[in-house]
Amino acid sequence: MEPSQPWIDITVTTQPGMVVWPGDPPVSLQRVRRIDDGDHANVSHIAMSVHTGTHMDGLNHFVNGAAGIDAMPLEAVVGPARVIAIEDPHSITIAELAPHKLQRAERLLFKTRNSARPWFDEPFWTDYVAIPQETAQYLVDCGVQTVGVDYLSIGRYQGDGVETHQIMLGAGIWVIEGLYLAAVEPGLYEFIALPIKLKDSDGAPCRAILRPLTSQ
Template sequence: MKIYDISMEIHENMTVYKNKEEKRPQHTITVQKGDVTESRICMDMHTGAHIDAPLHMINGGDTIENLDLSKVITRCKVFDFTHISDKITREDLKDKNIEKGDFVIFKTRNSFREDFDFQFVYLEKSGAEFLKEKGVVGVGIDALGIERDQPEHETHKILLGAGVVILEGLRLKEVEEGEYFLFAAPLKIKGAEAAPTRAVLIKEE
């Protein structure tokens, strides 16, 4: 069995969405008595690898503590789209082996960038519609956003409105296309629109 850690390391100088300073984690360590060390962290819910709940883009939408964990602890399919330079569309997906109930993860050139790329590869709304029609349970991508500057946030709304889990902020550089077991349970934070996760892929050998 091989385990791939596909999460971003969280620290004060990590890559954050659009390099916004207010999104950078703040980590402080407090040393108390003797050998006892305690620390605290303040960070955006959309830091590193994280899962979006419907409330993120849908008024009155469900929150992260109500997520069905069977959607994020499940078999999944990783598809290699490193040849794409802009966006993933219906045309790019239609010949892939995507079936009802699948959790699909997209590996792109994003995984090979350490800094924030303002032109990151994203899932365009026609691709989101295709996945909704297929009946997938979740979509993961190696970008801090599943869409890029779409004014009405169509990709998010299409997926979240259909109950499709969105997993963002992955690192897939060492992961080859294929089938894996995904474990990406988010923190159970009451009333939150998203939550960080330690996402891993497991490959049976």
């Protein structure tokens, strides 16, 4: 039996000062008890948006009354996933996806120019590569179950970002945002991305990892 390939962590590190969506609260991580101060244990307090860093959207993020993140089926985020490299510097287009012959119930992660730089340590970009609404509908029509992107939103900052979310979440596609795919080559992977189980939440931080299923 061949040894397993190592896991690749595609999660960004959550920390104070990291980029957040405009208008969202900054990350606060404070030590409230310290062994050095005579306490029996170190204890920290964290405050941030559930859409910070690497995270998942509940379907109710843009669809009122839809399922929260705690209702997400584990099958959406555990199993084979395909990483597809996107060359277009602006958008994830139907023309670029069509040759990949997307399959029903696929888990797809899109690697774009966003991953060429450590975006999480830089000021917010407004020109990140995103999914326009026509591509969102194409993904729905293909029947994919999970989509991951390498910036803080599947939708564009200006334009049809709301519509992209409404189309995909409204169709039950589970969305992972804020991945970092710099060390990942296109191909097929074993995939795990487990969000914190927050009751009825519109999102939650998650830890996302990949391991090659075949030689890349």
